[in-house]
Amino acid sequence: MRRALRTAAVLAAAAVLFVILFSFLALPRGAVRLEPQGPWADLARRTVAGGYHVHTTRSDGAAGKPAIAAAAAGAGLQFVIFTDHGDATRPPDPPVYIEGVLCLDGVEISTADGHYVAIDMPQAPYPLGGTARAVAEDVARLGGFGIAAHPDSPKPELRWTDAAVPVDGFEWLNTDSEWRAASRGATARAALGYLVRPAAALASLLHRPVASLQRWDAMTRGRPVVGLAGLDAHGGIGRQADDGSRSNMPGVPRYRDSFRTFSDRVILDRPLSGDAQADARALYGSIRAGRVFTTIDVLAAPGLVSFDVDGPSGRAEMGGTLVAGSRGTIRADALVPRGATLVLVRDGQDLDPRIAAATAPSDGVLSLRVPVASGEGSYRAEVRLASAPGEPPLPWLVSNPIYFLRPAAPRPPPPVVAGEPIAGSSWHIEKDPGSSAILRTRDGRVEVEFALRSGDRANQFVAAATPLAPERRLTSIAFDAKASRPMRISVQLRFDRLPGAPRWGESVYVDQRSAPATVHAADLRPMQAGESAVPDTALAAALLCVVELTNTPPGRRGIFELSNVRVAR
Numbered sequence: 412m413r414r415a416l417r418t419a420a421v422l423a424a425a426a427v428l429f430v431i432l433f434s435f436l437a438l439p440r441g442a443v444r445l446e447p448q449g450p451w452a453d454l455a456r457r458t459v460a461g462g463y464h465v466h467t468t469r470s471d472g473a474a475g476k477p478a479i480a481a482a483a484a485g486a487g488l489q490f491v492i493f494t495d496h497g498d499a500t501r502p503p504d505p506p507v508y509i510e511g512v513l514c515l516d517g518v519e520i521s522t523a524d525g526h527y528v529a530i531d532m533p534q535a536p537y538p539l540g541g542t543a544r545a546v547a548e549d550v551a552r553l554g555g556f557g558i559a560a561h562p563d564s565p566k567p568e569l570r571w572t573d574a575a576v577p578v579d580g581f582e583w584l585n586t587d588s589e590w591r592a593a594s595r596g597a598t599a600r601a602a603l604g605y606l607v608r609p610a611a612a613l614a615s616l617l618h619r620p621v622a623s624l625q626r627w628d629a630m631t632r633g634r635p636v637v638g639l640a641g642l643d644a645h646g647g648i649g650r651q652a653d654d655g656s657r658s659n660m661p662g663v664p665r666y667r668d669s670f671r672t673f674s675d676r677v678i679l680d681r682p683l684s685g686d687a688q689a690d691a692r693a694l695y696g697s698i699r700a701g702r703v704f705t706t707i708d709v710l711a712a713p714g715l716v717s718f719d720v721d722g723p724s725g726r727a728e729m730g731g732t733l734v735a736g737s738r739g740t741i742r743a744d745a746l747v748p749r750g751a752t753l754v755l756v757r758d759g760q761d762l763d764p765r766i767a768a769a770t771a772p773s774d775g776v777l778s779l780r781v782p783v784a785s786g787e788g789s790y791r792a793e794v795r796l797a798s799a800p801g802e803p804p805l806p807w808l809v810s811n812p813i814y815f816l817r818p819a820a821p822r823p824p825p826p827v828v829a830g831e832p833i834a835g836s837s838w839h840i841e842k843d844p845g846s847s848a849i850l851r852t853r854d855g856r857v858e859v860e861f862a863l864r865s866g867d868r869a870n871q872f873v874a875a876a877t878p879l880a881p882e883r884r885l886t887s888i889a890f891d892a893k894a895s896r897p898m899r900i901s902v903q904l905r906f907d908r909l910p911g912a913p914r915w916g917e918s919v920y921v922d923q924r925s926a927p928a929t930v931h932a933a934d935l936r937p938m939q940a941g942e943s944a945v946p947d948t949a950l951a952a953a954l955l956c957v958v959e960l961t962n963t964p965p966g967r968r969g970i971f972e973l974s975n976v977r978v979a980r
């Protein structure tokens with residue numbers, strides 16, 4: 412018996428050793444070191460590598476900023492963008508250099524339609540949350556830059572589901588999504604490989620994120636959307652806030668190993684100065700302009716790319732836009748390892764490889780010159796390596812696009828919704844017993860002074876309500892609104908004759924300046940679980956303007972005023 416056990420133990424140990432040895436041989440040997448020379452040395456100084464989408468102990472990460480900055484420095488990065496979970500009411504930390512690494516503070520906001528990372532944004536006046544549309548609108552108004560995070564996560568509640576939201580950026584790659592999609596066998600091999608070549612083992616779980624690239628390419632046909640690769644680094648798998656179902660295993664993988672797998676590389680006009688404020692401005696400016704690309708550094712580094720279009724109608728750098736129909740020459744140059752293939756991709760499709768692909772005979776600069784007679788859509792560059800992990804293989808370098816777009820039509824003035832006016836005298840207050848509210852109506856204006864019950868969020872509810880004429884379909888609701896401070900009001904239709912009196916609504920932003928708002932019935936979302944499409948609006952019995960509890964904390968007092976309320980039939 413004892414001998415049998417011993418034999419089993421020896422066999423198990425041999426199997427583990429075999430797998431480790433196998434991983435050692437199968438994983439890419441260290442990164443190919445590239446040598447930028449001549450003009451490429453200047454570009455190398457202006458191209459700064461960083462880790463974007465990183466969590467600290469402020470949310471579900473395993474370490475604080477100083478330790479993470481040290482890990483980034485150890486991995487050769489020059490900046491880190493922290494994206495702790497939050498509602499944007501915490502003032503962002505000012506930019507600061509720690510261990511020579513520029514530390515920038517963003518926030519990852521949970522919306523009803525997925526996670527939205529906001530960077531370069533001041534503190535929000537109220538907690539951001541609710542629908543993706545509302546959050547993206549708030550981020551844009553606050554001057555932030557918003558990025559749809561892990562858009563195709565295998566976990567449905569983490570997916571970015573509202574394709575109509577005009578996001579500024581899009582994570583074409585996200586480590587967390589990739590790991591979740593990996594098979595158990597691949598994960599087990601990576602876990603063993605992590606003991607010998609940690610960053611290569613992490614990268615072995617990555618593959619070409621086909622769905623995310625397709626979605627990004629579809630968006631960029633019509634407007635600029637900046638692609639970024641999100642590390643989603645937590646300093647350990649299974650951290651809690653993103654997903655309570657995962658077991659907690661802090662410390663593996665370490666931040667440093669995540670930072671060594673890939674980076675987002677931002678092209679600046681001049682090298683970083685060491686002044687954190689000025690450098691943050693320059694870095695954010697380039698990210699907003701799309702002068703950023705991703706490289707899988709564990710395969711080869713430093714990746715560099717110069718990508719532009721030059722022609723009679725002007726020149727556009729990576730991230731830039733020319734008018735659709737422009738003529739010019741696409742110039743793509745990249746510093747690549749031997750055997751790499753540089754490819755041009757238009758609207759998600761590889762261009763003809765006979766004119767728009769080249770393979771490097773040795774480490775060095777690879778160039779493509781492709782004439783375009785009448786540019787249309789978005790063009791981006793990819794560099795592919797035979798040694799890349801994944802099936803289909805992960806591209807080693809992904810640029811941002813250059814766009815050929817039709818000039819945006821001048822924004823039409825907000826439509827004047829005629830509609831039937833709703834008399835001020837028809838309004839009343841509806842509220843929960845613990846909250847208080849006073850209704851004042853005069854000259855067609857409806858003013859609500861409210862105080863939400865303090866304590867926990869427990870369906871506090873204050874609304875101005877009015878009955879709707881029965882049996883008449885409505886298409887939109889329009890009004891002018893202002894409030895004593897920035898807030899959101901949820902405009903809702905209630906269907907009293909349907910079981911449970913369900914409500915459908917949409918929130919609008921309101922602040923101290925009176926501004927017009929229009930809510931279209933077709934855009935309303937269910938206020939209760941399990942429902943979806945808006946019922947026939949002829950069945951709506953009441954119109955409610957509700958203090959949006961998502962954005963208004965319990966205990967908050969305030970005043971909002973509606974005027975000129977009308978419904979269009």
Ligand SMILES: [Zn+2]
Pocket residue numbers: 519526560561569653
């Ligand atoms: Zn997330």
Ligand SMILES: [Zn+2]
Pocket residue numbers: 464466494519560643653
């Ligand atoms: Zn995250």
